[in-house]
Amino acid sequence: xxxxxIDTPNLDELEKGPWPSFVTxxxxxxxxxxxxxxxxxxxxxxxxxxxxxxxxxxxxxxxxGGGVIPRFTELKDENHKPIFPEAxxxxxxxxxxxxxxxxxxxxxxxxxxxxxxxxxxxxxAFHGQSGDIMFQGIKTDDVxxxxxxxxxxxxDLGGAGxxxxxxxxxxxxxxxxxxxxxxxRALRTVINNNLDDMHRPSLPYKFKFKFSGCPNDCMNAIQxxxxxxxxxxxxxxxxxxxxxRDWMAAHSMEDLINMVVNHCPTKAIQLTKNDGKAxxxxxxxxxxxxxxxxxxxxxxxxxxxxxxxVMPGALLPGKDKGVTILVGGKGVLxxxxxxxxxxxxxxxLESDEDFEKLNDLARNILDFFAExxxxxxxxxxxxxxxxxxxxxxGLDIEIDPSMIIHPRTNPYVRTDGWDExxxxxxxxxxxxx
Amino acid sequence: MAERTHETIESGAPDPMPYMHPVMxxxxxxxxxxxxxxxxxxxxxxxxxxxxxxxxxxxxxxxDHYTVRKLADLADQFADGFVRFTARSNIEYMVTDEKKxxxxxxxxxxxxxxxxxxxxxxxxxxxxxxxLHCDIPGTDASGVVKALMDELYHDFVNCExxxxxxxxxxxxxxxxxxxxxxxIIVQHTKPxxxxxxxxxxxxxxxxxxxxxxxxxxxxxxxxxxxxxxxDEKKCICxxxxxxxxxxxxxxxxxxxxxAIWVGGKNSNARSRPTFxxxxxSGLPNNAPRWPEVGEVVKKILATxxxxxxxxxxxxxxxxxxxxxxxxxxxGLPFTKYHxxxxxxxxxxxxxxxxxxx
Numbered sequence: 098x099x100x101x102x103i104d105t106p107n108l109d110e111l112e113k114g115p116w117p118s119f120v121t122x123x124x125x126x127x128x129x130x131x132x133x134x135x136x137x138x139x140x141x142x143x144x145x146x147x148x149x150x151x152x153x154x155x156x157x158x159x160x161x162g163g164g165v166i167p168r169f170t171e172l173k174d175e176n177h178k179p180i181f182p183e184a185x186x187x188x189x190x191x192x193x194x195x196x197x198x199x200x201x202x203x204x205x206x207x208x209x210x211x212x213x214x215x216x217x218x219x220x221x222a223f224h225g226q227s228g229d230i231m232f233q234g235i236k237t238d239d240v241x242x243x244x245x246x247x248x249x250x251x252x253d254l255g256g257a258g259x260x261x262x263x264x265x266x267x268x269x270x271x272x273x274x275x276x277x278x279x280x281x282r283a284l285r286t287v288i289n290n291n292l293d294d295m296h297r298p299s300l301p302y303k304f305k306f307k308f309s310g311c312p313n314d315c316m317n318a319i320q321x322x323x324x325x326x327x328x329x330x331x332x333x334x335x336x337x338x339x340x341x342r343d344w345m346a347a348h349s350m351e352d353l354i355n356m357v358v359n360h361c362p363t364k365a366i367q368l369t370k371n372d373g374k375a376x377x378x379x380x381x382x383x384x385x386x387x388x389x390x391x392x393x394x395x396x397x398x399x400x401x402x403x404x405x406x407v408m409p410g411a412l413l414p415g416k417d418k419g420v421t422i423l424v425g426g427k428g429v430l431x432x433x434x435x436x437x438x439x440x441x442x443x444x445x446l447e448s449d450e451d452f453e454k455l456n457d458l459a460r461n462i463l464d465f466f467a468e469x470x471x472x473x474x475x476x477x478x479x480x481x482x483x484x485x486x487x488x489x490x491g492l493d494i495e496i497d498p499s500m501i502i503h504p505r506t507n508p509y510v511r512t513d514g515w516d517e518x519x520x521x522x523x524x525x526x527x528x529x530x
Numbered sequence: 531m532a533e534r535t536h537e538t539i540e541s542g543a544p545d546p547m548p549y550m551h552p553v554m555x556x557x558x559x560x561x562x563x564x565x566x567x568x569x570x571x572x573x574x575x576x577x578x579x580x581x582x583x584x585x586x587x588x589x590x591x592x593x594d595h596y597t598v599r600k601l602a603d604l605a606d607q608f609a610d611g612f613v614r615f616t617a618r619s620n621i622e623y624m625v626t627d628e629k630k631x632x633x634x635x636x637x638x639x640x641x642x643x644x645x646x647x648x649x650x651x652x653x654x655x656x657x658x659x660x661x662l663h664c665d666i667p668g669t670d671a672s673g674v675v676k677a678l679m680d681e682l683y684h685d686f687v688n689c690e691x692x693x694x695x696x697x698x699x700x701x702x703x704x705x706x707x708x709x710x711x712x713x714i715i716v717q718h719t720k721p722x723x724x725x726x727x728x729x730x731x732x733x734x735x736x737x738x739x740x741x742x743x744x745x746x747x748x749x750x751x752x753x754x755x756x757x758x759x760x761d762e763k764k765c766i767c768x769x770x771x772x773x774x775x776x777x778x779x780x781x782x783x784x785x786x787x788x789a790i791w792v793g794g795k796n797s798n799a800r801s802r803p804t805f806x807x808x809x810x811s812g813l814p815n816n817a818p819r820w821p822e823v824g825e826v827v828k829k830i831l832a833t834x835x836x837x838x839x840x841x842x843x844x845x846x847x848x849x850x851x852x853x854x855x856x857x858x859x860x861g862l863p864f865t866k867y868h869x870x871x872x873x874x875x876x877x878x879x880x881x882x883x884x885x886x887x
Binding site for chain 1: 565584593601679743805815819
């Protein structure tokens with residue numbers, strides 16, 4: 098029979114109000130689950146004292162060095178006995194979800210069953226900040242059989258510690274007209290070919306890949322991942338005149354000016370007369386009414402997505418799609434938050450060979466990071482320390498002016514190789530022509 | 531450790547196709563149009579004319595299995611048996627028959643799942659683990675989010691903001707919740723309190739010394755025991771030493787405060803992506819409902835709602851009106867702590883005569 102519920106006056110306050118309450122869920126579990134009774138006791142204590150009471154440790158499964166987040170209570174009585182013994186061990190299994198976080202109802206139920214059958218608390222978070230399904234609350238003795246059960250179902254542990262981490266990709270091609278590549282395939286190609294670095298942590302620090310199908314970057318890849326793969330295109334924005342006219346009919350000239358033209362960051366959009374003439378080279382021209390067209394100078398468009406977002410379907414990404422790769426995004430520790438910066442302005446990502454190239458690039462960057470970063474240093478910090486050019490040369494990636502906002506503003510550089518470097522630029526240009 | 535019952539297959543990230551709605555699978559990479567019929571509902575059309583309606587609902591993220599089963603049952607009853615989750619823990623149901631949209635909305639609402647979070651609404655708050663499961667939390671995560679979403683409920687189920695608003699909370703300065711239009715993050719204000727009896731046994735001292743961003747930690751002998759000491763004049767109270775050295779307790783019920791940051795934007799739309807900026811701090815860690823935090827967040831949102839133009843994200847709005855007007859309009863105090871002195875800070879100073887009067 099279940100343990101008696103502990104009074105939780107603080108947590109009870111979080112059952113009030115219209116938003117779904119996790120506390121109500123904890124109580125439902127605690128009715129017949131002693132671990133959850135004690136978990137609520139510890140959480141209520143934190144609410145009273147405003148301290149956390151978990152410490153880490155070493156808990157894992159055979160053959161893996163990560164993927165389980167061990168939690169042991171630090172709330173002990175004078176005899177060093179846990180005050181809430183049933184929740185004294187309350188570990189999390191990080192399980193990688195299907196790319197794009199798609200689930201069938203059957204899968205959700207099977208996951209609940211597997212979790213309960215193997216000693217899990219019944220508490221699940223969809224999802225953690227790196228994209229794992231977090232099965233929270235299991236004792237050390239049950240961890241292996243619980244993992245075994247999920248693994249039999251086709252699921253695997255995610256990353257933790259100084260390792261390759263679980264990845265995320267947007268809904269993308271599954272339901273979004275902005276998608277510029279097969280996000281799920283890219284994620285699975287890169288992650289599943291590098292699982293050794295996920296399951297046996299031995300990198301200098303964490304490494305995250307994220308995949309967003311377009312520059313709206315719904316996965317926060319530039320801000321939050323060491324290597325961001327962002328969909329883009331290099332030809333002209335496609336236009337659908339019917340949808341453009343529909344949009345205009347539902348809006349106004351003021352809306353077109355204020356919401357579309359004025360927000361273009363590079364002033365690449367102009368309002369023109371509907372003169373029936375063909376569009377010039379590199380220009381997307383679409384009639385929005387009998388009187389007016391909008392014309393987009395695609396050579397000056399930076400693929401920011403704003404006009405496509407405002408006029409969905411009327412404006413669409415071009416057909417020559419691919420990806421931009423940025424490297425070095427990370428959170429606060431230790432130099433302050435930093436964003437990824439461009440290392441590959443454009444690469445195709447359609448054929449098997451293209452995906453192989455992405456996979457090689459990812460592996461090379463991981464290897465360079467493993468060999469050159471200091472302990473507890475993220476890729477962005479390493480690049481800040483050694484300079485972008487050293488990083489690029491180490492990876493045999495050619496420099497490109499799209500990698501910078503502007504050239505250097507100080508003379509503190511030795512330039513005695515100038516002529517040689519200038520020659521390389523012309524050679525590269527000639528080779529590309 | 532228990533016996534292994536199964537030979538592990540290092541299968542990695544699973545293929546989503548077996549779990550994807552069949553119409554999404556059929557039209558993978560072939561969508562051409564979307565619209566936003568009403569708050570919480572998206573409409574997508576594929577090049578062959580196939581249509582799908584998505585109904586988005588908020589969840590508590592930390593879910594008991596009964597809640598997960600309820601969500602699965604709703605998928606079977608109303609939505610062909612498929613769902614997906616967003617990065618902000620909203621659940622999405624897809625239907626191919628427009629007539630199923632309203633019954634689904636009703637069923638979700640009747641079961642306590644608010645339908646909304648699309649387009650120019652305030653979406654669910656990306657958040658962390660907090661007291662429930664983190665080993666270094668300054669506050670709770672799910673609790674702060676629950677209390678705030680109760681306050682912001684109207685703006686989740688309606689679309690009345692100039693553009694989408696994404697929020698995050700983080701229970702320490704490491705900011706696992708991530709960048710957001712409005713981010714709520716613990717800000718410690720006092721140096722760590724060191725238990726010198728434990729440091730030698732628990733902490734790898736050189737790596738703790740290396741972890742400090744301002745080199746304020748040095749090895750020391752305290753009461754005859756090897757320990758660490760902190761130069762409190764240099765210490766910026768970031769808490770980076772606490773994870774590798776738990777005896778350096780950074781959390782303090784009174785002095786660990788809550789700060790509010792605004793203007794983070796992940797999208798490349800209009801401007802390049804931006805990081806959020808500190809606008810308010812010193813708010814008390816007032817569990818269980820953090821009313822002071824809610825007041826400041828609501829004040830900022832109300833000002834943005836009234837003053838922002840269509841499609842301006844929080845950062846676009848502030849870029850247009852300028853920071854002096856932001857502080858004026860929100861009534862938040864501007865202090866010396868807003869002026870950055872960390873590396874690269876000169877880039878945030880106004881090197882011009884551009885002043886708004």
